[in-house]
Amino acid sequence: MPLARGGMQFWEESLGSPRFVVAPMVDASELAWRLLSRRHGAQLCYTPMLHSSVFARDPKYRKEALASCVEDRPLIVQFCASDAPTLLEAALLAEPYCDAIDINLGCPQAIARRGHYGAFLQDDWPLLREMVSTLRWALSVPVTCKIRVFEDIGRTVEYACMLEAAGCQMLTVHGRTREQKGPLTGLANWDYIRAVRENVKIPVIANGNIQCLQDVLRCMDETGCQGVMSAEGNLYNPSIFQGLNPPAWEIALEYLTLAEKYPCPISYVRGHLFKLFHHCLCLSNNFDLRAELATGSDLPEFQRTVLQLRERYLPFHEGEKLWEGSSGYNLELPPWICQPYVRIAPEEHLKKMVQIQNRNADISQYEEEVGSKCENRLCRLCCKAFCYAEDRDCPGHRIHIKSHREKARQQAACL
Structure with missing residues (x-):
């Protein structure tokens, strides 16, 4: 089997030197959402994290996970795994449908701890060497890794260099530790990402603190990375890479059209709409529509709710009515506009x-x-x-x- 092209050749020739990347997101980066993101500036997308053992044994899961189309490229399939043979079995089944296979070494959730995958593999270097090198020499597409940082910057650099030596051909570095999650998320440390970029020869994608296009450009400048990955920023505003903040109903209706053509579980659709309209649905006068979204069971019901939200806020958006929701001297986007979700410290x-x-x-x-x-x-x-x-x-x-x-x-x- 021919050895996959790696490093900068892979980045430039297979992926097209993408700067704007949509993250692998469980129950969120499905085909319809990937296509929506690509329409609005994304140049590379990942599938949601897939469980290698389930993928290898379950044809139905495999078919749903690999749902794609001609426009959905370049595409990287991400797996979580806790042993090399199972990971390889899954990767061999997926490689004809993607441009690379990514190993999830960044998931910090309790389920990853229980399953011994994601960020809870970062202390088991012998296993990681085996997993990466096994894929490197058996696949016809490159192997990449998405990691979190250690508390110590030196240990983080050593970790990245170990993965590169094992055969990793591209790294995505999330500048948070595995303890930084949920309400304790805090800020990602770009200094750690820059240190990794300066010490490896393979392409590096930066991840963390990306809420608008200015963050993307500043991150690339400060870290020297080839590209920047967005997760939460993309979910709340799929136009993030265009530097635009459209009305949420425009994006929502476009997404619903794609979801009709490329079906996905209703729970995925509901989750996307709740994020797009997050700032509207937090207002008490919209609690009725919030309840409608929570109980909606099909795409036409969701569309009706979106149209009702548009009806309520279009007069404000077009200047027919004066919006008086903001106060003080800080410039605030009105709630119907796609915008970041800012966590408390x-x-x-x-x-x-x-x-x-x-x-x-x-x-x-x-x-x-x-x-x-x-x-x-x-x-x-x-x-x-x-x-x-x-x-x-x-x-x-x-x-x-x-x-x-x-x-x-x-x-x-x-x-």
Whole structure:
């Protein structure tokens, strides 16, 4: 079997030197979404992460996972695995339909810990050498890896060099550790990505902190990487690589047309629409349409909801009505415009957790002192909610409520 072209030759000839890359996203980077992203500037896409063992044994899973078309290239298929033979079996089945096979070494979720794959392989270098080298010498397409960084920059560089030596022909480096996830995500460290780029000879794609086109260009400038990968930024605004912020309904209707032509699970469609309209659906006057999306069961239902959102906000978008939702001196995009989702800092999250813990302790103390009797004939849980959230405390409880609220305010002020 001929050895696959690697390194810069692979980057330039097989992939076309892509700068704008859509990440492998579970339940999100399906064919319809990839095609939408390509229409709006993406030059390279990955499949969602596929489980190599399931892919190898289940023809139905394999057929759905490899759904593609002529326009869906260049395409990289990503697998997670915990042993080389199973990974190779899956990769051999996928290689006729893609331009490279990627090994997921970046997933930080608990399911990856249990399955011994993703970022939880980064300490098992002998296994990784075996997995990468096995694919390198058996496939006719290149093998690539997507990794997270270590806490130590030197260890991160050593890790990348080990993968390159084992036969990896392109690296995607997510500048966060495997502990940086969920509410503790925080910022990715581009210095670590730059250090990897300066110490390997293969192409490097940077990942992390990408919320707009300016971030993409700045990241390439600061890291020296050949390309930049977007995940969450792409989900909230598929036009990110064009530097545009279109009305969410335009993108949503275009996506629904593609999803009709290239079907995918309804849960995928619902997830995409919730992200596209995230800022609208957080507004209380749109809770009715939020409920419609949550319970929608087919594409026509989703389309009707999207059209209703368009009807509500098009007069504002076209200037027929004045939007007064923003305040202060900061420039804010109105909620119907595709825009980034900005997470709170980990420090703020931890503060909130402390406040919640203090509040729960305060409520527990109140329950011990007051008991569960209520003059409003509410159950214990409802009484507690009304007392603390809606000021519907009954006369017999009022003194205790005020006392504990004052204590809670004092605790919060000290944080």
